[in-house]
Amino acid sequence: MIYEVFRQERKGQPFTHAGSVEAPNGEYAESYAREQFGRRGESVALWVVPRSAVHEIDEFVDELERNYHRVDGYPLKEKLKEARERAGTAGDR
Amino acid sequence: MEAREQEFLEYVQSGGQVETSDWMPDDYRAKLIKFIEMHGNSELMGVLPEREWILRAPTLQRKLALTAKVQDEVGHSQLIYRVVEDLGKPREQCLEDLISGKAKFHNVFHYPTKTWGDVGVIAWLVDAAAIISQKALLKCSYAPYARIMKKICWEESFHILHGRDVILTMMNGTDEQRELVQEALNRWWGPLMQFHGNPIAKEEDPMYIWRIKSQGNGEARQQFLDGYVPQIWELGLTVPDPNLRKDDDGAWEFSEPDWGELKHVVTGHGPMTEERLGLRRATRDETEWVRRAVLAQAA
Numbered sequence: 001m002i003y004e005v006f007r008q009e010r011k012g013q014p015f016t017h018a019g020s021v022e023a024p025n026g027e028y029a030e031s032y033a034r035e036q037f038g039r040r041g042e043s044v045a046l047w048v049v050p051r052s053a054v055h056e057i058d059e060f061v062d063e064l065e066r067n068y069h070r071v072d073g074y075p076l077k078e079k080l081k082e083a084r085e086r087a088g089t090a091g092d093r
Numbered sequence: 094m095e096a097r098e099q100e101f102l103e104y105v106q107s108g109g110q111v112e113t114s115d116w117m118p119d120d121y122r123a124k125l126i127k128f129i130e131m132h133g134n135s136e137l138m139g140v141l142p143e144r145e146w147i148l149r150a151p152t153l154q155r156k157l158a159l160t161a162k163v164q165d166e167v168g169h170s171q172l173i174y175r176v177v178e179d180l181g182k183p184r185e186q187c188l189e190d191l192i193s194g195k196a197k198f199h200n201v202f203h204y205p206t207k208t209w210g211d212v213g214v215i216a217w218l219v220d221a222a223a224i225i226s227q228k229a230l231l232k233c234s235y236a237p238y239a240r241i242m243k244k245i246c247w248e249e250s251f252h253i254l255h256g257r258d259v260i261l262t263m264m265n266g267t268d269e270q271r272e273l274v275q276e277a278l279n280r281w282w283g284p285l286m287q288f289h290g291n292p293i294a295k296e297e298d299p300m301y302i303w304r305i306k307s308q309g310n311g312e313a314r315q316q317f318l319d320g321y322v323p324q325i326w327e328l329g330l331t332v333p334d335p336n337l338r339k340d341d342d343g344a345w346e347f348s349e350p351d352w353g354e355l356k357h358v359v360t361g362h363g364p365m366t367e368e369r370l371g372l373r374r375a376t377r378d379e380t381e382w383v384r385r386a387v388l389a390q391a392a
Contacts, residue, residue, distance in 0.1 A: 002175075019241055020175050022184070024391030036168055040248075056114070 002051040003029040005036070007043040015047055026050075105234035105304045112236055113179045121303050125235050126180050128305055133173035134191050134198040140166045141369045142206045142215060151209060158255050162216070165248045172241050179237065192374045194361050199223075201284050203363020210273030213263060214281045216256025221321055222288045224249050225313050226306070234304035264328050271329075278325070279333045286334075286347065287355040289313040318345040 002022055006015040018037045023029035026048070033048045067073030084090040094102070098118045111117055140163045147163070150156035174184040190196035201219050206212055227246050233239040263270040295301040295309030308316075318337075322345070325332055336348045358366070 002179075017240075019172055019244070020179075021171075022175060022178070024388050028387070028391060036172065037244075042247075058114075 001025070001029075003033065004049050004051050004054055005033045006047040006049070007037050008045040009043060011044055015045070018043075018046070020051065021048075102303070106302075108232075108304075109234065110236040110239065111234055122180060124299055124303055125238070125305060126177055126182050128300060129173060129180070129235075129238055130177050130182065130187050130190075131197050131199075133170045133177060133187060134196055135202060136166050136170035136173060137191070138198040138202040138369060138373075141372065142202060142204070142365075143212060145206055146209065146212045149209070155259070159212075162252055162255065165252070169245050169248070172245070173238075176235075176238050176241060188377065192370055192377060194366075194370060197359050200287055200355055200358045200363070201281075202369070203358045203366045204280075204284055205365050207280070208273050208277060209259075210263065210270075210275075210277035211280065213256060213259035213274060214277040216252060217260050218256070218278075218281065218285055218321060218325075219288070220249060220253045220256055222285055222313075222317050224253060225316050225320075226289065229306045229308040229313065232304075232307045260328070264330075275330055278330055282333050283351060283354065284358075285317075286314070286350040287352070289317065291352050291355070315345055318347070 001024065002020050003026075004020050005018045007018040008015045021029055021032040021036060023032050029048050033046050037043055038046060081090070097116075098120075101116075101118055101121070105111065105121075111121075143159055144163055147156060147159050150159055174187055177187060178184050187196065191198070201215070201222075206215065224246065227242055227249065230242045231239055231246065233242065260274060263274050290310040292311040292314075293309070295312070298309060300306045301309060322332060322337065334348050336346060338346050340346055357363075
């Protein structure tokens with residue numbers, strides 16, 4: 001079975017994917033992960049997860065064009081230009 | 094080339110990276126498996142020249158360091174075979190192809206280690222040459238391989254220090270010790286110059302075309318010479334090539350490496366090929382019961 005291993009480098013940091021190990025059960029997976037990703041003090045904690053338990057989502061369809069909660073939903077350049085012209089301050093800068 | 098393959102090629106050539114679950118051309122997958130498998134084989138076979146010196150290491154500290162290095166390299170081979178496995182070739186099959194002589198491994202691991210000087214030269218210069226190749230894989234278009242290379246390069250950086258420490262200790266020792274280092278350098282220079290492969294233009298190298306590696310063979314060799322010849326010279330050692338010099342443009346000139354020898358050796362005819370593969374075969378048979386016991390106990 002394949003187990004994915006995530007490691008935390010220091011307390012407070014996020015766990016990041018480190019690699020994977022092949023093992024016949026969780027106990028062996030833990031000991032292989034410890035040897036592969038923790039024996040030089042490079043990790044303070046590991047998560048060892050059966051690959052089948054990882055649900056990958058890699059499609060993000062924006063059906064409703066919900067750009068109002070993103071930075072690219074607010075193109076202000078043209079509007080600012082128009083507002084400055086309206087206010088007569090366009091040449092001040 | 095069909096349109097989808099052309100699009101993929103343009104994607105990787107513009108720096109795009111690929112994950113295991115992404116679509117990829119069959120040719121790309123086949124090239125990846127062949128390249129990465131050979132790397133895994135080399136890590137596994139690369140421990141044997143050093144293993145031969147664990148029992149003969151001059152001090153306890155050296156013995157421990159060598160043992161730790163062997164553990165690191167075997168660990169690298171496990172990580173690398175995992176990458177190959179996810180591409181579709183099981184580890185067991187890789188090991189079978191290795192011990193049957195069907196698969197290749199790097200030229201430098203087909204040679205004997207005659208003295209402790211050889212151990213130093215391997216740990217310093219063979220590892221240095223290998224790191225140059227491995228750093229060119231950090232930008233590999235196949236992302237899972239690139240990610241695992243980060244960890245491997247990090248561990249290799251200890252190894253090269255260990256090698257340099259062995260060499261410096263001997264160079265600061267007796268005339269006899271300095272002589273051992275010089276003799277070992279003479280033995281290893283040829284294989285080291287062959288290490289990065291024939292000087293095929295990178296634009297014609299399929300491994301570069303698919304951006305599996307990010308530099309050509311000739312570039313890697315120049316980088317090796319640039320980084321290490323000055324370090325060799327400053328210790329009072331002589332490089333056994335009368336034509337070695339840096340030209341006015343900063344490029345190294347050298348005698349043409351023996352490409353016939355390289356081909357002969359990597360196709361399974363090196364001085365130690367049979368003996369080392371034989372050891373792999375024997376240990377694989379001897380440890381069969383361990384694998385059976387582990388799998389039975391875990392079931």
